[in-house]
Amino acid sequence: DDEKAFHGLSKRIQLITDEEFEEYTPERAAEDLRRADEDRGIIRKIRRGEFTAETIDIVKSTLVVVESPTKAKAIAYFFGRPAKRTINGFTVYEVAGGQMILNVVASGGHIFDLTTEGGYHGVIKENDLYIPVYTDIRRCNNCGEQFTDRDLCPECGSSNIRSKKNVVDLLRKLSVEANKVLIATDPDAEGEKIGYDIYVVVKPYCKDVERLEFHEVTRRALRKAFSEPRNIKLPFVQAQIVRRIEDRWVGFELSRKLWENFKVTSLSAGRVQTPVLSWVIRRVEELKRKIPAAELHLDNGLSVRLVNPPNIEDLMRKFKEGELNATVENIVFHEETVYPQPPYTTDSMLKDAAQKLGFPVGYTMSLAQTLFESGLITYHRTDSTAVSTTGIDVARRFIDENYPGLFKPREFRSEGAHECIRPTKPLNARQLRFYLSSGVLRIPQKLSADHLKLYDMIFKRFIASQMREAKVMVQEFTLKINGIEVKQNRITKILEEGFLNVNPIITTKKEAAEGTYKVVHMKVRREPT
Ligand SMILES: [Zn+2]
Incomplete structure (x- = not known):
């Protein structure tokens, strides 16, 4: 009866759930009634004690593994208020979603790394094969140093260390209970390698293991990923392994040369840092002219x-x-x-964050990581300017409401499956702060003023890219x-x-x-x- 009230309600629901109202037709009503009858039939069967394998299998238990606790929490809350349990110091979220019970847990990043013992920096050469040998990652509880193979911390000598074997045990324990394991690590080579390790760890304990790929932590993107799970992409895993071997071979060997030449063992060189250093030197030379x-x-x-x-x-x-x-x-x-400029990619975002906001690269990346894991922006490691139809829709909703007549969609197509860095909701920084403080919108982690500054920068650049010249x-x-x-x-x-x-x-x-x-x-x- 009240179009305006309906519009307001619809907008809020969309912000929270990413769901839109759809028309409820007689056909859909009939379909819903048919399903209700089906469910009643099953309940009657259960009451009469006529269990069959089919009826018991209705509610499936699914384990979802991500890498960060923030992302685990964000995903769990999409399905309602999750129950929390703590197993060996790890938080596991349990929540019911439709025909599924979901358990969501975080691996805490990489589980395995190249060994430092044996082979050529962890790679064995056998006949014509190069075999990288991976082992569990360990972390010092005293100083935070991360290492492999040793029982004492190489940095401070402490024996108070924990191994990622705990994560392996946890994942195995949880996957035994599950009908299905879904690996939802980040959508890049690093995420694929972590996903592959998880796959290898849980596969003997659960037959059904698949990978989910999504570039934004929103209900809509997650639901889409659930409907089209895929296998682990081995070429990405291989790329990551080669990268890691290069780290070791180039880094260890070059560093050793430095130590020999300069007699200082605190010097280091690497696959990335050494070429970058040469660019810096070249730039300094240019600056002198x-x-x-x-x-x-x-x-x-x-x-x-x-x-x-x-x-x-x-x-x-x-x-x-x-x-x-x-x-x-x-x-x-x-x-x-x-x-307007195309939306941000990782490099253009880092450059502007440094120039406009004075943020160092590492700081910007950690702010962006939180924004991504909180479901506010798309994945921030990307070299693509492409805008998906979902992205164009976000822009349309904001521009139509705030700048009527100025919406002009642009796809900024580029190769690959990745997308630009953009907001996932049609909210500017001020509106976002309002919806967060009023509790309409909930995210797993509190945002700082700097998070909002970076969000504001990303938001403006993206919205502008979808507006008239x-x-x-x-x-x-x-x-x-x-x-x-x-x-x-x-x-x-x-x-x-x-x-x-x-x-x-x-x-x-x-x-x-x-x-x-x-x-x-x-x-x-x-x-x-
Ligand atoms: Zn230590």
């Missing part, structure tokens, strides 16, 4: 930049003598269309100064805001008028090329 750039302010308020102007000493001398003038002429205006006015003119001519152009006016409404990445400059002006301020800096 600097060229002069002059920053000029004219007495009409205009400021211009001259990069590597000829005869800069002459320019400077004339300025000091108060005789440096600049002439603005040949002014023309033209309109330009500015397109902006139109701007560009002023072009020729600047004549001390016998040289330079073309200048600047955005002086925003004609149509478009995506700039959400992500204001353009600042306009003052229009220049033709004439000759005195240079009132001049600064010369040497800048990298």
Whole structure:
């Protein structure tokens, strides 16, 4: 009766459950009645004591294994209020979902790692085969150091260590009780390798083991993954194993060379860090080759930049003598269309988080990890800008409500199954904070101000990518100064805001008028090329 109230309710339900209202047709009602009759029939059979294998099998117990406790909690809460039990110090969530009882548990990251004993850095060569030998990962309770093979911590010597064998025991115990094991580790090579290890550990104890792949921790994505489980993808596992062997071979051997040469055993080199170091060195070399750039302010308020102007000493001398003038002429205006940037990939997100928010790389990744595991953004390790139909729908819902008429979907297609980094709900940072503090939306972990800053940055960039272009006015003119001519152009006016409404990445400059002006301020800096 009340369309507005219905719309409000529908929106809230969608935020919490990712479910939308659908029309309830007579056909669906008939189908529901038929199922109810079927269930009643089964109950009558049970009451009469006519058990069959089929009836007992109705409620299946499924074990879902993820890598992080936050993700385990988030998934468990999608199905209601889970019961918690603690087994050997691990939290296991138990919750009923439809015809299933779900047990959700976290492996705590990797379980096995290459051994440091035997073979060539853990790899045995036999005939023409290279066989990597993996063993349980151990962790020092005293200092947190992670290692393999030893019974004492190599860092602090403590014997207070725990082994990932505990996780193996736990997973085996739980998988014996389960009809099915679903491995829901992160969707990349690392997650596939952890998933493979879990598979190998539980397969002898439970016949039915499959892998779930989802790129956002939401009910909708999870339900889709449940409906299309797959096998472990061995090529991804192999890629991860090769990567790990490279870590060892390149890292251990190079580090040894460093120690020999510099007589310091705290030095290290590696598969990634050493090439990166060479890039850093090359950049530093480039920075040393600097060229002069002059920053000029004219007495009409205009400021211009001259990069590597000829005869800069002459320019400077004339300025000091108060005789440096600049002439603005040949002014023309033209309109330009500015397109929004594609949504974030890992590298562009890290770059902007460093430049705009001042966050170091590791910090940004850990913030993003929490946002992902809390179901607020898609998987943050991706090199794809692609936007799925689910993503486009998130943008449509936000833009239609807040900026009517400005929605313009773009897919930003790229190769592979991965997606861009984007929000999973049509909520900006302010609305998100409101829904979290009012308890409408619940997530497994409390968010800090920095989590929200990163979310805000990701949200704006994504929403902008699904909005209309902006139109701007560009002023072009020729600047004549001390016998040289330079073309200048600047955005002086925003004609149509478009995506700039959400992500204001353009600042306009003052229009220049033709004439000759005195240079009132001049600064010369040497800048990298
Ligand atoms: Zn230790």
